[in-house]
Amino acid sequence: MHSHWRDCKAWQQFGTPWSTTSNEACKQFDASLTQYVGWYDDTSVGGIEKSLDKTLEADPNFVMGHVIKNGLELLGTGTNVRLNKDLANGIDTMVKLAGSQAGLSDREKKHVNAVKLWSDGEMSDACNVWEDILMENPYDMLALKFAHDTYFYLGYSTPMRDSLGRVFPQWKDSMPLYGYLYGMYSFGLEETNLYAEAEKIAGKGLEINPRDAWSTHSMAHVLEMMGRQDEGIKFMSGTENNWSTCGMLSCHNYWHWALHLIEKEDYQGALGIYDNHCFNSAKASGAPLDFVDACSLLMRLEMDGANVEGRWKDIYEVIKSHEDDHVLTFNDNHILLACLGAENKAAVEHLMTSIKDWLKQCKGDQVNITNEVGLPICEAFVAYKEDDPARAVDILYPLRYKIIKIGGSHAQRDLYNLFLIHAALRSNNPKHHKLARFLLQERKSVKSCSPMTDRLIQRAMAQHVD
Ligand SMILES: [Fe+2]
Structure with a gap:
């Protein structure tokens, strides 16, 4: 395990101590959080799934190890406790473990509560708990990022902006993961139509780390919303090598690139991105974040008059195992588009x-x-x-x-x-x-x-x- 990941003492010095005596668990937790915030799999630790597992292998009683693992599975939106017994058991274990540990901090208890609320479908309440945590401790990146992503799922654009606005000024630029705050804040600004400020902030995030896929993403949004298609194409193609390695977000960033191409009636270009990136990512990951983009792209192309040929049937095969999930209504809408596009009446019904x-x-x-x-x-x-x-x-x-x-x-x-x-x-x-x-x-x-x-x-x- 690399030495730069934070051990028990380093987390304590940072200001967000965790209840474990295992330095390895703390380091693997840091690796997991870092990959989540950066949207990439770090091959030096075997990727995020591996670090999540190793966190709990190092200390099976580390409550925050359960919190991040369960939380990420839930926020991936591809499963839920109704259909996934392992996940339901994981939530039970987390809650029971938290109840049995006298030394658990109030902040950690709140983390457990928030993930439990999310698993029960109470996403907005979960955000309130994460905000409670941040009021007490503005450096709790896990609370900040879980809230950020959940606001996004709920269309709460102003809370998404303000959540960052409150804590960002309290961070110091020497703190680990500091640079990622720019992308998050920029996206909140962009979603509240403050494009000039969003562009400036995303630019700073990219100055700190050109591989920050979320700052890239926010910049892509600014260019999309302002109708700057040529700049958008130039920006995405010119920085492709920086963000395409961020596997959890690359499909979505390619989706943004393709939107500019559709605007310019370059259907072949957009279909090329769909085939080589969006569909391939969706097929490989099976993740809703990827397959909704694939469906969205096909629908947009079709509405604009492009011939998408047999692609609906292929994407339907990717999404069909999610027909009964009902995690996000946004996902369900896009799953329906695939059923309709594939002309599969039984699937629609x-x-x-x-x-x-x-x-x-x-x-x-x-x-x-x-x-x-x-x-x-x-x-x-x-x-x-x-x-x-x-x-x-x-x-x-x-x-x-x-x-x-x-x-x-x-x-x-x-x-x-x-x-x-x-x-x-x-x-x-x-x-x-x-x-x-x-x-x-x-x-x-x-x-x-x-x-x-x-x-x-x-x-x-x-x-x-x-
Ligand atoms: Fe986006």
Whole structure:
């Protein structure tokens, strides 16, 4: 084990001591946290899965080892305690262990509580607990990062920004993992439309560490939202070697690159990225973060008029084992797109029934969001596929300002804006054609440089006869 990872004493000196006497457990915990924050697998420690396992091998009673392992499995959003007995047992073990250790700190108890809440579907409550931790100890990077990612899943863009805004000034630049705060803060700024500040902060993060995939990602968002496609392509292609090795995020960063290509009608380029990176990553990892991007890219390409050929069937094969997960309604929406794209009616029916059964049987933030927004979105997608775009518009238009609740970024949720416009254009209701023109004006007003919007405006005006 490399000497630079923090042992028991180093964590104590840093200000976030952990309840274990095993230096090896502390070092492996540090390695796990570092890889999580940096979105990469460090080959010198055998990758993040290995360091998570080694943390607990070194000290099976290390509560925070259980917290980070369970927390990461949950936040990966590809499984849950309903369907995964090992994970459910892991949560039980963590809770029991915490209850049996008299010396556990209040901060560690809160960590256990937050992960337990998340596993019960109470994601927003979990964030409140992580924020409690940060009020007491602004250096608790695990609390900060878990909260950051969960805010993202909940569409809580302002809390995501402010969470960093509160603690960032309290850190010193000599502290381990300090540089990663820039990418996190930048993303919060970007998601609250503060593009100039976000760009500056992401730039600083990249100055400190050009391989910081989250700062790269935030920069990609700024360029996307500002309609700077040429710069975006240049930035992503020019820095590819720095971030493509961050396996947990590279698919998503490639997705951002492909968005610029679709804007510029370079479908072959976008499909090349899809085939070589997004689909391959999704197939290799099976991770929702990867397969939602693959589905999103195919849908965008198809809506814009590209021929995606047999790709829907291939991606459906990758996602089909997740049809009953229901961890995030955002994931479910994208899984449905794959079922519809593959023209697999049985899969569509299965998914819709499975979602409705889950809504009846479970509770939590995602149940509420699915009832309010996620299920209607699914119904709109189905209606569109069944050649009833007018119904898709009638369902989605009144809900559009609530779609942020399904989480993800503005750029990811733009899929729904585009879908509504396409449905309105295809509708047989002339009022919907007018709506499409208005929505396109609105789109142009917030992002003036968008060849895709211009193409859609041309299409809408060709349809406009009155
Ligand atoms: Fe993104």
